[in-house]
Amino acid sequence: MATTASTRRQFLTLLGLSAVSVGCGAATGAPSGKGQTRTLRYQGWAGQVTVAELAADLGYLEDVKLEWVGNTISGPQDIQSAATGQVDFGGAFNGAVVKLAANNAPIKAVISYYGADRHAYNGFYVLEDSAVRSPRDLLGKKVGMNTLGGHSEALLDIYLRRKGLSDAEIDEVEPLVVPPVNTEQALRQKQIDVAVLGGMLRDKALEKGGIRPLFTDHQLLGSFSAGTYVMTNRFLQQNPDTARVFVTGVGRALDWSRSTPREEVVARMTDIVNRRRRNEDPAPLKYWRSYGVAEAGGRITGKELQLWIDWLAERGDIDKNQVRPADLFTNDFNEAGRGSARPAATTKGS
Structure with missing residues (x-):
């Protein structure tokens, strides 16, 4: 991999x-x-x-x-x-x-x-005591995500480029495919250095504690x-x-x-x-x-x-x-949302 x-x-x-x-x-x-x-x-x-x-x-x-x-x-x-x-x-x-x-x-x-x-975002998480605290700390490290060539690898690449890493340095960061349900476990067992977690799997992992975010896609792009x-x-x-x-x-x-x-x-x-x-x-x-x-x-x-x-x-x-x-793209088949502003990004009761 x-x-x-x-x-x-x-x-x-x-x-x-x-x-x-x-x-x-x-x-x-x-x-x-x-x-x-x-x-x-x-x-x-x-x-x-x-x-x-x-x-x-x-x-x-x-x-x-x-x-x-x-x-x-x-x-x-x-x-x-x-x-x-x-x-x-x-x-x-x-x-x-x-x-x-x-x-x-x-x-x-x-x-x-x-x-x-x-509320809905993907975070790049490390263990609480991890030495990874900056982009350059990722050189030579393994980043577990659900697939290569998808959302997570794209955001990782944008993050590293915006922080000034060269192509050669970026090539030293190693994305690995890890099934989403196994990603948290792989991080805690130190099989990977960074885990990409989102939605329910992210919140469940955060509830257990012992991990912290390096960055999130929402922080990076809004x-x-x-x-x-x-x-x-x-x-x-x-x-x-x-x-x-x-x-x-x-x-x-x-x-x-x-x-x-x-x-x-x-x-x-x-x-x-x-x-x-x-x-x-x-x-x-x-x-x-x-x-x-x-x-x-x-x-x-x-x-x-x-x-x-x-x-x-x-x-x-x-x-x-x-x-x-x-x-x-086309909106020709979408009759929803026409002429209306986007509702608030929160759901009632959240």
Whole structure:
């Protein structure tokens, strides 16, 4: 798992999709003949309730059904599955979406589904007595995260660059893939030096004590929508009504989660996990605070994509003129949040 200079400079290449592979892989799940599919295949996250799953439980997806095909621990893998037609929508951090689009994947971002605010954020944590207290202390150290080429590696890279480390120095910091449920344990057993923890897993670890943050993505970039759901262009063309119901329903669920007392949101999520019978522990859900999406209804502004276009171009991973935000997303299928300001970033009862 060791990271080399070459691997660093080929950030996000685990997406590994050529124009040929994705161009002929835009299977959509749409039925043959007349009519539009009313079933959307997707991947979930163990022990979590995605906003799409919440929307379905709230009845916001109307007659559109979700078909769970398994779990993922990687946003890049999830949108790769969407681009190749294994699922009908997938979600990842926006840098991965930009990179995938730059590789000529026929996808479109349709709604933001997670982000960072004062409740929902990813932190880079070390043990309380760790000697790691500054960016340069990370040289030669191992940083455990859920996947390479995703949100966490991007934020680590931005942090190190903003603190003045050179490319050669950054290459000395070693990102490692560690399943989220094992990351805290790996840190406490000193198998890694830094653990990236977010949401329920973060708060559960902080409750135990003995760890402290080196930095968080919210401290680094402020409140921002970090990831979007994507669908293939072909799916959107063949199933516009289904896409509209889905995207709008997800947007309504985001707004519901903001305006509803936190205890009620947590209770509903716990009930969802118990009813779906996937052999999961619902206990960590009590730590849920927010999905962190910055805009009302999850609507996309373009700035959350431009951030990563500029950054990837600066690194030499893409040509700055290769992609434009306007070509990467659409709000045409989202009837939620139109003409309204984003509700407060806190949930009632938090």
